[in-house]
Amino acid sequence: xxxxxxxxxxxxxxxxxxxRFGYYTxxxxxxxxxxxxxxxxxxxxxxxxSSFLALVYFLPLFGGVLADRFLGYGKTIILGVLIMxxxxxxxxxxxxxxxxxxxxxxxxLGLIAxxxxxxxxxxxxxxxxxxxxxxxNSKRDMAFSIFYMCINIGAFFAPSAAGAVYNFFLxxxxxxxxxxxxxxxxxxxNGTITPEGLxxxxxxxxxxxxxASADLAAFGANYIQKLSEGYNYGFAVACISxxxxxxxxxxxxxxxKSADVTAREQAKADKASGNASQVEELSPAETxxxxxxxxxxxxxxxxxxxxxxxxGLTLTWFARDYTQSAVTGLxxxxxxxxxxxxxxxxxxxxxxxxxxxxxxxKIASSIAFVIGVAGxxxxxxxxxxxxxxxxxxFQQFNPFFIIILTPVAVGLFxxxxxxxxxxxxxxxxxxxxxxxxxxxxxxxxxxxxxxxPDAIAxxxxxxxxxxxxxxxxxxxxxLTIAELFLSPMGLSFVSRVAPPxxxxxxxxxxxxxxxxxxxxVSIIGMLWGLQLWMLWGILVVLCVLSGLFIFSxxxxxxxxxx
Numbered sequence: 001x002x003x004x005x006x007x008x009x010x011x012x013x014x015x016x017x018x019x020r021f022g023y024y025t026x027x028x029x030x031x032x033x034x035x036x037x038x039x040x041x042x043x044x045x046x047x048x049x050s051s052f053l054a055l056v057y058f059l060p061l062f063g064g065v066l067a068d069r070f071l072g073y074g075k076t077i078i079l080g081v082l083i084m085x086x087x088x089x090x091x092x093x094x095x096x097x098x099x100x101x102x103x104x105x106x107x108x109l110g111l112i113a114x115x116x117x118x119x120x121x122x123x124x125x126x127x128x129x130x131x132x133x134x135x136x137n138s139k140r141d142m143a144f145s146i147f148y149m150c151i152n153i154g155a156f157f158a159p160s161a162a163g164a165v166y167n168f169f170l171x172x173x174x175x176x177x178x179x180x181x182x183x184x185x186x187x188x189x190n191g192t193i194t195p196e197g198l199x200x201x202x203x204x205x206x207x208x209x210x211x212a213s214a215d216l217a218a219f220g221a222n223y224i225q226k227l228s229e230g231y232n233y234g235f236a237v238a239c240i241s242x243x244x245x246x247x248x249x250x251x252x253x254x255x256x257k258s259a260d261v262t263a264r265e266q267a268k269a270d271k272a273s274g275n276a277s278q279v280e281e282l283s284p285a286e287t288x289x290x291x292x293x294x295x296x297x298x299x300x301x302x303x304x305x306x307x308x309x310x311x312g313l314t315l316t317w318f319a320r321d322y323t324q325s326a327v328t329g330l331x332x333x334x335x336x337x338x339x340x341x342x343x344x345x346x347x348x349x350x351x352x353x354x355x356x357x358x359x360x361x362k363i364a365s366s367i368a369f370v371i372g373v374a375g376x377x378x379x380x381x382x383x384x385x386x387x388x389x390x391x392x393x394f395q396q397f398n399p400f401f402i403i404i405l406t407p408v409a410v411g412l413f414x415x416x417x418x419x420x421x422x423x424x425x426x427x428x429x430x431x432x433x434x435x436x437x438x439x440x441x442x443x444x445x446x447x448x449x450x451x452x453p454d455a456i457a458x459x460x461x462x463x464x465x466x467x468x469x470x471x472x473x474x475x476x477x478x479l480t481i482a483e484l485f486l487s488p489m490g491l492s493f494v495s496r497v498a499p500p501x502x503x504x505x506x507x508x509x510x511x512x513x514x515x516x517x518x519x520x521v522s523i524i525g526m527l528w529g530l531q532l533w534m535l536w537g538i539l540v541v542l543c544v545l546s547g548l549f550i551f552s553x554x555x556x557x558x559x560x561x562x
Contacts, residue, residue, distance in 0.1 A: 006130050008256030009143055011248060013150035016123055018245035019081070021154030021161075022088065022238025023116070024399075027312050028159040028392040029166065029231050032320070034105075037228040038097055039186035042317075042453070046525025049313050050518055052109045057305075058515030059117025064125070064508030066118065067262060068501075073122045074253070074260045080118025081246045085239055087111030092236035094229045121508045128495030128503060129259035140492050142410055148488040149406040152399035154241070159396040160337045161237050166230030167390070173226040175208055177390050179320045180460030182227065185220030187458075194458040201460075262503075287499045293560040294497055294506055296553055297429065297490065298513030303546040304486055305517030306524070307436055307539040308479060311395055313525045314535070315472065318443075320391035322450055322532075324466045331469060332387050334397070338379040344403055346372025351407055394472050401480035409484045425493040426550060426557035432486030433547035439478035440539040446471040447532035454529045497560050 031049050034040050040048065067076040091108035095101035127147055131140040170176060184201040187193035193201065205212035205219045212219040253260075282290070333339045349369025356362040416422040423431065446467055456463050490510060498506035527535055550557070 005139060005143060005146070006133075006255070007252075008130050008259060009127060009146065011252040011255045012123055012127050012130075013147045015245045015249040016147065017150040017154040018241045018248065019084070019119060019154075020151045021158055022084075022241035023112075024155040024158035024395070025162045025237045025241070026088065026091070026112075026235050028162045028395050029234055031313055031316055032391060033228065033231040036182035036224060037231070038102065039182075039190075042528045043526050046313060046522040046528070050520070050522035050525065052113060053309060053312075053518030053521060054515040055110070055113035056116045056515070057120075057511045057518055059113055060121030060511040061117075061505070061508035063117040063119070064121050064503075064505045067122045067125070068503070068505055072260065072262055073126050076118045076122050077126075077249065078246070080115045080120075080122075081242055081249075082115070083111055083118065084115030085242045087113075087115060088235055088238040088242065092232050092239065094232045121511050124491055124495070125503050126256055126259050128498075129261070130256065131495070132259075140496060142414075144488040144492040144495070145406055145410050145484075148484075148491070149402060152402035152406075154399075156340075156396055156399035156403060157337070158399075159392045159394075162234040163390050163392055165234040165237060166227065169230035169233055170226060173222075175223060175226055177227075177388075178204055178208070179325065179391065180204060180462050181208075181220070181223055183457075183461045185216075185224055188216055188220055197458050197460060204460075282499050287502075290497050290499055290560050291502070291506070293557050294494060294509060297426065297493065297550070297557065298509055300429065300433065300546045300550045301486065301490060301510075301513050302517040302520065303542045304433060304436055304482070305514045306520040307440060307543055308483065309518050309521050310524055310539070311398065311476070311479075313521055314528055315394070315443075315475070316391050317453070317528060318532075319394045319472055321453065321456065321462050322447075322465075322467055323391075323394075323472060324469055325390075326386050326388050327469055328386050332383050333376070333380050334469075334473065335387050335389050335393060336379055336383055337396075339376045339383075340396075340400055342372045342375035342379060344372070344400075345369075346376065347404055348372075348407075389469070394469075394476065397473055397476040398480050398483070401477050402484065405480060405484055424554075424558045425489045425496070426554060428485045428489040429493070430547050430550040430554070432482045432484075432489075433543050433550065435482035435485060436479060437540045437543035437547070439475050439482060440536040440543070442475050442478060443471070444533040444536040444540065447536060450532050452529060452531060 030052075031045055034048060035045055063076060063080065067073045071079070087108045087110070090104055090111065093104070095104055124147075127143060128140075131137055131143055167177060180200065181204055184193060184197055184204070187197060188201060201216060201220075202213040205216060208219070208223070327335055333343075346369050349365050349367070349372055352365030352368065353362050356365055413422050450465060450467070451463055453461065494506050494510045495503070524535060524539065527538070
């Protein structure tokens, strides 16, 4: 899987991994933060969250233009890191809840989005350029799978990092996380709390520390302040991870330097040297055909990202309001970061043993497997009998499954390729849409009989009927399979099909389509109040219709991909 690739791939993947670790650390707790600190309702939270995600994925369109026409890829990427750093730093500063605090928050979000716009698409364009070399071209799909897996290594550790930071500062203040308190504290402060909610608020305050119910206003304000500060310090993690990314990108530039050339720069260099341009020239008709095909794919993936990025909004709300907040028995193994890391080591030990051709490699893989299994068992047996969990932790399962399933998917596609039966990239995208629909069928089936969000709002917004953690884990597992069929294949398809003069722009176009899907995330968030099985059913229908559409234009897409 890792053999035969240029070293530049691993440099760029590591640089991206650091940036994504910071981004997903922030994203894991962002909606929880704005609702706890400012008391935003579901509509406001949905619009803020989806608008931010939309900007993060739309601005790479302009980042691509900036790189293609003016700065080049490398300089634009460095500019993006510096701007993102300023945004995360601003977001990490504890503030009050006044207008100035809100302006600072929105300003920070704007800087993060602009910086990501300069960074994300152009880094992907560099990866694509590495595989324009005929020596590596056949490994393009696998390269983007490896690149995508590294993104998810960063994302895997992010929720645990975020939770560890804010829980540390809560504990330091003599408090612990309780999902109902922020909503009840805001209701008490604005005078909308119900008698039932007031009684519950008093009990929760006393559970934090004796005598807290004597002054609920002071307790509520203090709890929100300390929890919000914990979230702020969690955002600061992104600043550190960006420093790591910038170091990797600059220190090992020699490994990708040959790819850091735009079509405009290459043409200029060729003209100056008197050499014939090496840039592939397409006719206007061919260029138009490729751009139209890409735009059709972009239209389809809008609905995938609309569904998938519910992980930071409605699926996080579901984790907070409808899912068990404590686990016992074997279920604990999925909520201990060390056990999961050891499971990954054991898995890759098995994988390495199966792929190794030399005895030394087989022995090393066997040792890794034994260490992984022994370590997982040791950590598991040392766990408390009951583990309390917080809502954002469920977001670690998607990247965990990506890390485990990526080599499985790569191996499956390689086997099919050897038999001449590997689906084309557009066909994989269509299959991914149907698999995504299955993920929300699981959520819909598991939500039957649960009260609506509106029905439980008056008592802190947490249901008395809580479902097993396995419901969300199963959903994330299914959505991960869909993602592996769709996202890395989409990146590869754009890299392969984009006209040479518009590579940065088309990578930005892929991300802009993702932006539209991300903005549509808010539609489902604003419908948070319907029967839950109906809410998930809407996403099922959208994914199925999108899958049917892409198969209806498959011949056109496969023609330009050849």
